[in-house]
Amino acid sequence: MTQTNTPPDTAPSDAAPADWTPRIVAFVCNWCTYAGADLAGTSRLQYAANVRIIKLPCTGRIDPMFILKAFEQGADAVLVSGCHPGDCHYTSGNYHARRRWGLFRQLLEFTGIDPQRLFFSWVSAAEGQKFADLINQVTDEVRQAGPFDPTNPARKQPWT
Secondary structure, three states: OOOOOOOOOOOOOOOOOOOOOOOEEEEHHHHHHHHHHHHHHHOOOOOOOOOEEEEEOOHHOOOOOHHHHHHHHOOEEEEEEEEEOOOOOOHHHHHHHHHHHHHHHHHHHHHHHHHHEEEEOOOOOOHHHHHHHHHHHHHHHHHHHHHOOOOOOOOOOOOO
């Protein structure tokens, strides 16, 4: 009887199927990034449609557990985007967010999630083209990295 299975010491291919589409969750500020996304849509700018936008009042109000939950529920990457520093509608929310995310990256590494699957950007309400470019860039980077598998014990390996 011949065995057709791969030997246990052979790693499976990390290449994603050609028809695979990354699942990206975007937590965005209501006042700037969401308005920028709206501008991109009303301007009929083309960008990848695989991003699910979750609108929040401010990036300073994003609980880090939201991001962990997004990965747990199958997101391949998470994008956090809000007002430019100094332009927050809540005075200093984006400064709080920026400080928090510096520490949060260490938590991601500790949990085994590659911090390069978490993206941050500042997009104003007048930057529809920047929003479209950002979505396309994030989608391309995640597509190159392949699917995120939270049960994969090798998930700590950085993207190469």
